[in-house]
Amino acid sequence: MPLDITSANSKLRCVVPAYYPGGFDFDDYAADNMFETAALQNTEDMMSADGKYHAGYIFNPVEQTITLMATSNAGLLIDNWQAAERTAIAKFACNLILTVPALGAKWNFVNGVLYTWTPLPPGRRVLQPRPAVFHFESVTRSAI
DSSP states (O other), X not given: OOSXXXXXXXXXXXXXXXXXXXXXXXXXXXXXXXXXXXXOOOEEEEEOTXXXXXXXXXXXXXXXXXXXXXXXXXXXXXHHHHHHXXXXXXXXXXXXXXXXXXXXXXXXXXXXXXXEEOSSOOBSSSBOOEEEXXXXXXXXXXXX
């Protein structure tokens, strides 16, 4: 069992074929909440009138949130990406690869979209981080 569970040395790369075909790396994560994948509900269930339980497998999007500091260069790239989508009145598909050396694993997020983006950092005593929320068709873990 590994002793090192740091997430600070993780790498997250995004490719947007229609806009950033060479891809870009996320930088300047928010220290308290770098990235998070929401729980995935893949079951629909019901009870019959006579008390029998039934369940089936269903597909739902995978939600991935990445929280970036106000100074993140990736934030500027997402600003430009969102503006290009607005101009085109179209969504641009993307893929992410998250590598976590502490776990010896990487996750491939496939066929997604930028679902929500906070247009500007909240202004408080200092500028606050802003979250980027993505929805993907699937995510698959593999060894590095």
